[in-house]
Amino acid sequence: MENIDWKNLPFGYMKTDYNVRCCYREGKWGELEISSSEYVMLHMAATSLHYGQEVFEGMKAFRGKDGKIRMFRCADNARRLINSGTYIRMATPPAELYTEAVRKAILLNERFVPPYESGAALYVRPLLIGSGAEVGVKPSSEYLFLVFVTPVGPYFKTGFNPVSVMITRDSDRAAPLGTGHIKVGGNYAASLPAAAEAQRLGYSTCLYLDAREKKYIDECGPANFFGIRDNTYITPKSRSILPSITNDSLMTLAKDMGIRVERRQVELSELDAFEEVGECGTAAVITPIGKIFDPQNGRTYDYGETAGPVSAKLYHALRSIQYGDTPDAYRWVTVVE
Ligand SMILES: *Cc1c(COP(=O)(O)O)cnc(C)c1O
DSSP states (O other), X not given: OTTOOGGGOOSSOXXXXXXXXXXXXXXXXXXXXXXXXXXXXXOTTBHHHHHOOEEEOOXXXXXXXXXXXXXXXXXXXXXXXXXXXXXXXOOOOOHHHHHHHHHHHHHHTGGGSOOGGGOOEEEEEEEEEEOSBOSSSSOOSOEEEEEEEEEEOXXXXXXXXXXXXXXXXXXXXXXXXXXXXXXXXXXXXXXXXXXXXHHHTTOSEEEEXXXXXXXXXXXXXXXXXXXXXXXXXXXXXXXXXXXXXXXXXXXXXXXXXXXXXXXXXXBGGGGGGOSEEEEEEXXXXXXXXXXXXXXXXXXXXXXXXXXXXXXXXXXXXXXXXXXXSSOOTTOOEEEEO
């Protein structure tokens, strides 16, 4: 695309040419449809609008040095969308339908896949919403599955530089037995007050603790948390944490680099002992955390002004697989053609 400033793309929405849609009605999925409209026509009583019957995914497609477009762990995102939707009693698209819709959405908007050199990527946003009219609280009998794409630059404008985050105890993103483990819009609604408060005080996002005891580390904004110490990658385990595919990939890479991996409850008090900490997710891969502020005692944990060596090594290892620079030893990548 001649007019796009690829190197300075924000992490935001940009109109592309097409999106792909499929409707579920009378107990079955219809045909995939291609649309050039940015809007959905929705019944005003749709369950997604009133009762949060909505799940989504976030993936990226990358253009390699060879010009080929690669998508990363698409089958895992398909599985997660199906899990999310099933939990809140939605009809879900079969994995093959999911993959085909994503593939079509990428190919139809090929001119928006950023060039290799830019370090940008094509963000893919599949969503599934209850579209049938209900007034009582119950699952819809109709669903819309839609995939749109938009080119994005790095999630954080500062790039691979540490951010500062703030611990929150004033609100919870997810309840202990709630919906934290699935990718539903409601979790994001619940996260907005703490994120807004953190940003008002100059922090990039907030660090959530477990909802019950405020003793263990949960998620960091809309991303998973990890810490590095004594050549060990440590990431919290909890039913309220969304199973990040990026985190899973980093754990695999870490093991193969000879780094021990622990996925377990992580006490807040362990922050003292970490040499590096970071957050991870599709949007940024890894965002190193430089400072964590605890408003309860006014303490700041300091991890330095630059990304630590283990975070940097993991970040580059994952990115080079995504862009096709190193062989895809784990079969995580699908060339889109
Ligand atoms: C999507 C998401 C993540 C990151 O998952 P990835 O699969 O790595 O993109 C982490 N936490 C929350 C709450 C999320 O919604």
